[in-house]
Amino acid sequence: MKTLLDPQRSWYLENKVPHPCVLVTKWTALRNLEGWPFPTRCDAPALSELNERVSRVLFESFGDCEEKIDWLGSTPLVQSLADERLLTPGHGTRYPQAISWFWNKERFGLHWGGSDHLRLDFLSPGGEVTETFLEWRQWEERLAKSLGFAYRSGWGWVTADPAFAGAGLIPSVLLHLPASAASGLWEAMMKTVERRGFSLSPVWASERGESDFFWLRGSFSFGRSGDELAQTLGDLAEKITLGELEARRREQETRFVDVEDRVNRAWGLLTNARKLTWEETLPALSALRRAPEMVIMNKEVARNLDRLFFRLQGAQLRISFSEREGEEDRNRALTVRKMLLEGEDACLKD
Structure with a gap:
């Protein structure tokens, strides 16, 4: 098993037709194992047992992974590389026993440790929201059968953050919006996005805080199904894309x-x-x-x-x-x- 992310293999190298605005589609699920308290309330032996259980089930269900990272023992270079490839599991890398496993050229990632037992990530280049959601859900259902995720009728998936109970899902896309950024249109887009329970925030900003790139990300999942979140993400990405293309057309006509x-x-x-x-x-x-x-x-x-x-x-x-x-x-x-x-x-x- 490799312990270093392969520089010649990654999800972003997948050959897909580029989208006018979407660089990346990402699905993130927060899951906890049934019958266990949250990691913040576990003692060291319980955490070790949970870790071994996850490792065993992964090996039995999927075989050896392409990549495995023990974050505590990883070098700053590996951590920087994971950040650049959008693979870092939120705040989970600071957890003492945090480990990540990756399959299929890092498109699938399972992260152990943090406020929730498990964080499941699926990354894909381009803006095929419906297709990638179905692919992610098949993988998640397979893991759920093997590991037994905590679920409550009328409540949904049990997570450390109640805002992400229900579907326990954070859908997102990375957008390229140069004309919207230049015209200030993205600020107006934020209001539409927020009304739908999503956020739009700049990334890769310059020293002056300027950027042409934005994350469109779900703000909560409680009371919402995965299908609803996927539909909303697709609708918003399409609406923002149409606005950006219109802004580009106007800019090209006038300037x-x-x-x-x-x-x-x-x-x-x-x-x-x-x-x-x-x-x-x-x-x-x-x-x-x-x-x-x-x-x-x-x-x-x-x-x-x-x-x-x-x-x-x-x-x-x-x-x-x-x-x-x-x-x-x-x-x-x-x-x-x-x-x-x-x-x-x-x-x-x-």
Whole structure:
């Protein structure tokens, strides 16, 4: 069993048709095992027994996992890599016995430890909300039969946070909204989102707090079914996408030269620079993803732009190229240049 996340295998490398706005769809479930108190009220022997039970059932049901991380014993580099790939289980890594298991190139993750016994994650590139929800639910039902999750009629899944009882589900998508961010439209979107029991918050922000990227995430699941949450997530993602595409259309009509200049400057930087910081790379990639048709780019390369948002972060580069911290800027420039001009991923080694 590996103890280090493989730099050449991850969920974001899956070959899917890119969505205009959604980079990632993520389903997270909070579950507790029947007959046990929450971990915060367990003594050390009980926690050890629970851990052994989960490990045994996982091995019997799924065989050996592709990846396993003991967070207490993991290096800062591995923890940074997990953060970059959206694999870190919330606050669970600070729990003394926190362990995570991953399958299917990290698309499926099961996390042990934290305020709830188990946290189940399913990650997928793109915005196929219905398809990914059905796939996640099949996996969750299989685990439920093997482990026996705590459930109460009229209440739902028992969780440490009552707000996430019921379905015990946190659905989310990572959105790319450059035109909405520039026009301030995303602030108006927040009100619509909040009325539906979701939140919209910026991520990957610059030092000035600006960002083109937002997490759309469920705020509570009590009193709501998984199907309802999936439907709401899909509806909101579609509505936000339509608003963003309309904002892009208006921007292109009224400020075409500015948009064209921004995209071509980004292309020039990414295909010519010999050293690139992440802070330089992110807005340039955002501009390119917003309108790739404005530059001469291979169609297959354009399809794979989304993976660069994860491939070019610091920990990934340090592991891929066996470099020390602080030496990744040259390899970042090399990787993005070869990808855009030659369609070759310099991080993937034979």
